[in-house]
Amino acid sequence: MNKDIEKLIKDFYEHDYILNEELATSIFLLKNLEKPLLLEGNPGVGKTMLAKTLAEHLGTNLIRLQCYEGLDVSTTIYEWNYQKQLLHIKLFEQDEDKLALQNQIFGMDYILQRPLLQAISADKPVVLLIDEIDRADEEFEAYLLELLSDFQISIPELGTIKAKSKPLVILTSNRTRELSDALRRRCLYHWVDFPSKMGEINIIAKKLPNIDEALATQVVTFIHNLRKSSLHKPPGIAESLDWAKTLLLMNQKNITDEIVKTTIGSVLKHKDDVEFVKNKSVQEFLYPID
16 A cells, blocks of 8 residues: 555544545545545535545645535625725725726725635635535536636636635535536546445444444444435434444443334434334344345
């Protein structure tokens, strides 16, 4: 294994994030090729947490843009500070040089920076997380192409603004819609899957050092078999941790039918899924995973 990648895995582990070699390699390339990284995978596999941990690893700021339908330039890049502009006009309305006045009020000092502009205006490289890009409109992807390929943004009144320092860009997608080829071509790519049974046990043990290994194994076995079922919302790693914490708080040594019925809300977040599990025996979910 490359020594830099090995060091990356160790450092992330110290920040409570367990990387496999493939994902660590993607992070290594993100840092060294200066290309955005697109992470796709089911909700709850740790895509967002990866960006947060990367910022901690680098000792830099995380700038997060949470995507949703209807995102526009004023929300993601910039908008004019109209109050400040009006105040400036009021103060200098007697000046004869109106062109100079116009140039003054359409400068960077009168812009309210939104996440994308903040990221390229930072004095040192930051981690820019564009979270759940699949929830945004296809039109928004067009806004991103210039940033993702050239690390610059065009503002009509100011022209092209190039990055002071190139941010490390991570995009995440839960695949609620297919992303454009143009966006994909500009990115490195990694599919983030749920961890293996042993991997998830290690995550729980790292986060909850006081947990008994047998209980952690039961939790992960139960969760992994749940994910094989036809659920509306399969539980993620966060739900595994929440349930393990819950069982610890309740001084449970084993998972029983009774404890499942009273605590399953820590794991499942859909009524039909909860009813499905309550109508099953706990033993149906505790068989060894293939």
